[in-house]
Amino acid sequence: MKYTINLFGYNVDCKMSIGSEGLSIEIPEENQNALRQYLIRVLPKYGRTATNDSSLETLIELAIDAENTLDGHMVEPKLKLPYEFQPEIKEKLIKAAALQDISATQLLIRIIEKKYQEVME
Template sequence: MKYTINLFGHNTDCILSIEDGKLELKIPDEHQKTIESYLSRVLTNYDSSGISKKDLDLEAMVKKAIEIEHNLGSHMKEPKLKLPYELKPEVKEKLIESASIQDISATQLLIKMIESKYQEVMNN
């Protein structure tokens, strides 16, 4: 069954399955790459000691994110960014409406779309 979960303040699609009475959660590779990219951006805002190059693997980032969220008592949030360019009003309205439907900010939606396109291009 397809399902969307919130990991560390980031909504991601996953597959839920039940085998032998056990619930399993599987996150497709492309969504794992998106989570990895998201964590590399967000963790630097929450970790005052800084993230070193050795900490940039997915496992270490997930452990750090869990630790941070336990200390926060809530989900991390991606910092709000002021976009360095202007959008046509009709495009901006569509972007905001699409983001609202997905319960994310317009900036997060743009980042998600750019990451998706980047992965598509890099895989070809």
Template sequence: MKYSINLFGYNLDCQLSVVDGKLNIDVLEEEQRALKQYLIRVLPKYGREASNASSLESLLELSLMAEKTLEGRMAEPKLKLPYEFQPEIKEKLIEAAALQDLSATQLLIRLIEKKYQEVMG
């Protein structure tokens, strides 16, 4: 079953399955890379140093520690992009973001990250 989960303020798609009464959550490598990049970008906001060399496991541990010290949940930094879009493009971006339960900025960041991974990957 395909499902979207929120880890540390980041929504990612996964596959849920139940085998012999045990729940398994499978996350595609592409989604894991995107989560890693997100955590590298967000953790410094919460006083945790992260680098590209950090493993996903160590980033998840840092994220758990960060959330334990917060009274809430981690969230992606909000930033205002210094770009002006044509009104119809802006409407499409906002509509697409709303369908994915994201802000337009978050969607734009994800699109840029995916394209970057395609080009550099």
């Protein structure tokens, strides 16, 4: 079954399966790449060094360590966009973000990251 989980302040679409061996979670490659880029962007805010050469496993270990030292969970940095949208576009962006329970800025960042991955592959 498809489900969205929140890992380190980032919503990730995944597939959950329950079998004889227990619960398993599969995250598609493109979502793993998006999570990786998110962690590279966010971890320095929590005093962890992350580079483009860091593996996803290393980044997750750093994120777990960061969250263990916090009283809560990591959050995606809020950005103020340096430009304005047409009102219709802004409304669509806000509605789409609300449906996914994220901010419009977070949605825009994800759209850009996804498009970037498509172009770079």
